Amino acid sequence: MFDMRVDPEGNLLPGKTWDDSPGLPPAQTHMLLSMLDAPIAIDRCFVEACEDFVAGALLTELSAIESETTVPGAWITVAPEDIERRIALPASQQTAALRVLLDQGLVEHSPRATHVDGLRIRWPELLALIRRRAQERTAGIPWPPRRPDDPSAKGTAVASGVRS
Structure with missing residues (x-):
């Protein structure tokens, strides 16, 4: 009113x-x-892992709901209306995002007799994907770093101010 x-x-x-x-x-x-x-927060690592912004947003919210209500890896029951209320994600976008998460094996789906289905985050798979994406993004960075004057370093480094 x-x-x-x-x-x-x-x-x-x-x-x-x-x-x-x-x-x-x-x-x-x-x-x-x-x-x-309240602002809507989205975990960037989930977006990068899924390579889909909306799927990352849904995964973030499922993770938050899981942490509020159950133990990690337990089944989550949440109505599409609750997701829409929490993060303003309409049912059609929830369906598309859930399809991405299911296709990538990051979430399990258990249809129920009611309109509220069960969902479960597959944490080992999600963490492995986050780790793999991080390795892909940093593949070009030499590690461990070496000092420029290290004789075992490949190539010859010239100290500043020294000319050959």
């Missing part, structure tokens, strides 16, 4: 009269509340 003079049942609040202003228009109130709502 957007009328600031009444309680949720429509009763006039103490100290208020029907002549008082009802408050901001509903659209303006909704806009302000949406601006003050």
Whole structure:
């Protein structure tokens, strides 16, 4: 209810009269509340692992729900409406993101008789994929690093200011 003079049942609040202003228009109130709502956080490592922003967002949220309600690796039951409420991800995008996660083997799906299916994050596979993506992204970095004046270093390094 957007009328600031009444309680949720429509009763006039103490100290208020029907002549008082009802408050901001509903659209303006909704806009302000949406601006003050909790931000949506997305784990970058999940986006990079999935190579899909929306799948990474869904995986982040499933991880958060798992940590709030169960132990790692347990089945999570969450309705599509709850995901939409939590991260503003419509059902159609949830379906597409879930398909990416299933195809990559990062999530298991267990259909249930109700409209709320079970999902489980496959943590060993996810962590292995994150590790592999990190190795791919850093493959060109020589490791361990060597000092330029190290004689065992390949090639000859010339110290600054020294000419041959």
